[in-house]
Amino acid sequence: xxxxxxxxxxxxxxxxxxxxxxxxxxxxxxxxxxxxxxxxxxxxxxxxxxxxxxxxxxxxxxxxxxxxxxxxxxxxxxxxxxxxxxxxxxxxxxxxxxxxxxxxxxxxxxxxxxxxxxxxxxxxxxxxxxxxxxxxxxxxxxxxxxxxxxxxxxxxxxxxxxxxxxxxxxxxxxxxxxxxxxxxxxxxxxxxxxxxxxxxxxxxxxxxxxxxxxxxxxxxxxxxxxxxxxxxxxxxxxxxxxxxxxxxxxxxxxxxxxxxxxxxxxxxxxxxxxxxxxxxxxxxxxxxxxxxxxxxxxxxxxxxxxxxxxxxxxxxxxxxxxxxxxxxxxxxxxxxxxxxxxxxxxxxxxxxxxxxxxxxxxxxxxxxxxxxxxxxxxxxxxxxxxxxxxxxxxxxxxxxxxxxxxxxxxxxxxxxxxxxxxxxxxxxxxxxxxxxxxxxxxxxxxxxxxxxxxxx
Ligand SMILES: [Zn+2]
Numbered sequence: 001x002x003x004x005x006x007x008x009x010x011x012x013x014x015x016x017x018x019x020x021x022x023x024x025x026x027x028x029x030x031x032x033x034x035x036x037x038x039x040x041x042x043x044x045x046x047x048x049x050x051x052x053x054x055x056x057x058x059x060x061x062x063x064x065x066x067x068x069x070x071x072x073x074x075x076x077x078x079x080x081x082x083x084x085x086x087x088x089x090x091x092x093x094x095x096x097x098x099x100x101x102x103x104x105x106x107x108x109x110x111x112x113x114x115x116x117x118x119x120x121x122x123x124x125x126x127x128x129x130x131x132x133x134x135x136x137x138x139x140x141x142x143x144x145x146x147x148x149x150x151x152x153x154x155x156x157x158x159x160x161x162x163x164x165x166x167x168x169x170x171x172x173x174x175x176x177x178x179x180x181x182x183x184x185x186x187x188x189x190x191x192x193x194x195x196x197x198x199x200x201x202x203x204x205x206x207x208x209x210x211x212x213x214x215x216x217x218x219x220x221x222x223x224x225x226x227x228x229x230x231x232x233x234x235x236x237x238x239x240x241x242x243x244x245x246x247x248x249x250x251x252x253x254x255x256x257x258x259x260x261x262x263x264x265x266x267x268x269x270x271x272x273x274x275x276x277x278x279x280x281x282x283x284x285x286x287x288x289x290x291x292x293x294x295x296x297x298x299x300x301x302x303x304x305x306x307x308x309x310x311x312x313x314x315x316x317x318x319x320x321x322x323x324x325x326x327x328x329x330x331x332x333x334x335x336x337x338x339x340x341x342x343x344x345x346x347x348x349x350x351x352x353x354x355x356x357x358x359x360x361x362x363x364x365x366x367x368x369x370x371x372x373x374x375x376x377x378x379x380x381x382x383x384x385x386x387x388x389x390x391x392x393x394x395x396x397x398x399x400x401x402x403x404x405x406x407x408x409x410x411x412x413x414x415x416x417x418x419x420x421x422x423x424x425x426x427x428x429x430x431x432x433x434x435x436x437x438x439x440x441x442x443x444x445x446x447x448x449x450x451x452x453x454x455x456x
Contacts, residue, residue, distance in 0.1 A: 005448050014142055015440050018439050021138055022138075026432070030114040030121075033124065034114070035050050035112075037096055039157060040099075040160070051157070052075035052076070055096050056079070059079035059153055062081070062140040064081045064153065072165045073161075073166075074156075074161070076158075077157075078152065078154050078173060079152065080151070080153075081147055084148070088149050088150070088449050089150035090152070090181045090182070091151075091154055091178075091179040091181070092442075093132075093182065093185065093186070094133040094155050094156075095129045095155060095160070096133055097157045098129075099424045106427070107426045107427055108122070108427055111426075111428075120432065126429055127429065128417065128428065131416040131430050132415060135416060135438050136153055139443040139445075139446055148447050148450025148451065149449050170405045174406075177406070178409070179409055180371065182410070182412065183412050184414070185414050185438075188416065189417070191418065194387075195382070195383045197365075197376070197387050197412060197414065198413035198414070200363065200389075200392070201394070201396055202292075202325055202327055202392070202394065203327065203329055203362030204325055204359070204362075205335050205338070205360075206321070207321050207323065208355045208357055209319055209321065209354050210355075213313075213350045216315050217313060217314055218312060219311065220311045223313055228347065229314045229315075230313075230317040231314045233317070233348060236347040238321070245281065245283060246279075251341065252337040253325070253337055254334075255294060256328070257285070258288040258291045258391055263286055264286075291327075291390075293326060294329070294334070295323070295324045297321065297324075299321065300319065326362065327362035327364035328362065330361075331359035338354075361404075362400065365411055365412070365413070371412070372410060375445055377448060378448055381440070382440040382441035415438075416430060418434055
């Protein structure tokens with residue numbers, strides 16, 4: 001790049017500074033991990049308050065003006081520090097709550113007592129997302145006393161419980177969170193040594209379809225052969241949702257293509273536990289199938305169980321289906337397409353009711369423009385290799401809330417996770433070498449954004 005906003009010497013200075021800071025950043029991360037801030041309501045919520053206070057204190061020490069806000073849910077922390085006159089503003093997001101630890105017996109060390117083994121720090125929240133919190137703190141420390149941009153830090157306390165009060169927080173405090181760029185540090189990188197920006201997330205809907213063929217169940221010996229049973233009708237209906245090769249057969253759903261990243265069938269088979277001889281379904285590259293195309297899964301069926309089976313034609317049966325959607329797909333439009341498909345394919349004129357149980361939007365970043373250029377350059381500075389554009393097959397619903405609330409901000413989804421992190425699982429861990437690079441990238445990004453403005 002010829003018009004780099006920072007000189008190589010300036011970048012090296014930030015790398016050195018972050019390296020110096022890492023022991024304290026690590027110690028502070030461990031203190032956060034020792035607070036069991038599980039936001040699920042069956043856990044002690046005073047711990048979530050303790051962790052909000054601990055995060056608030058970390059930010060206050062960096063000179064931020066900090067407030068702990070509670071809007072009917074768990075405490076969130078908002079801190080702000082002005083940058084130089086006219087400098088861009090950046091909002092840094094992470095969450096301080098964690099998933100329940102699960103069964104202690106599944107952990108090789110105590111979930112809330114961090115332990116290092118082979119370059120990884122183990123503990124609940126050691127990665128998701130207390131390391132995200134500390135990456136923001138590290139970036140602030142790297143620029144202590146000389147912050148190149150205005151920064152607002154927003155650390156949520158209920159992400160792992162579905163962010164129930166985020167809407168209210170955005171409504172009441174959203175003005176304080178508005179910025180030119182929003183860095184959401186709650187995802188991960190492609191692999192050890194390969195950074196990534198998460199540029200797409202799939203959306204999803206959950207649909208319940210009920211089938212009825214008879215007024216009441218009847219004897220299969222007397223009526224079978226001429227009257228259809230509801231369970232068989234339901235099975236035929238569900239079968240219509242895919243083509244023979246397993247491609248989703250619902251007409252009119254969006255589908256896109258993933259970036260060209262190496263990911264072969266062997267790796268997919270190993271990671272998914274697919275049995276020998278069972279073929280993959282769908283078409284196109286595997287990553288496109290996982291990140292950019294719709295998928296339909298039957299996740300539950302109500303029908304007579306085998307134990308209770310008798311020789312009758314069932315009158316009613318029902319299924320719940322989960323539909324993952326292309327990142328740009330409007331979930332309510334998708335529901336209409338699915339409903340139309342089901343109604344058009346009702347076997348033998350069976351009566352259907354189709355009900356939308358849940359819907360969430362995906363996210364497709366507008367991953368272009370100067371802010372994204374600087375983000376990519378910062379990752380390259382930290383890793384020595386260009387970041388890839390990664391998708392996520394699941395949803396992080398709050399990200400679409402952010403993009404709806406701040407349509408003009410560049411939303412950059414980063415994170416500390418790698419393929420071995422096991423976020424939400426037993427033995428969650430953080431790769432400490434990669435974590436330092438995450439901190440460098442964020443510190444460089446703030447510097448690049450600040451310099452961008454003075455250069456133009
Ligand atoms: Zn998270």
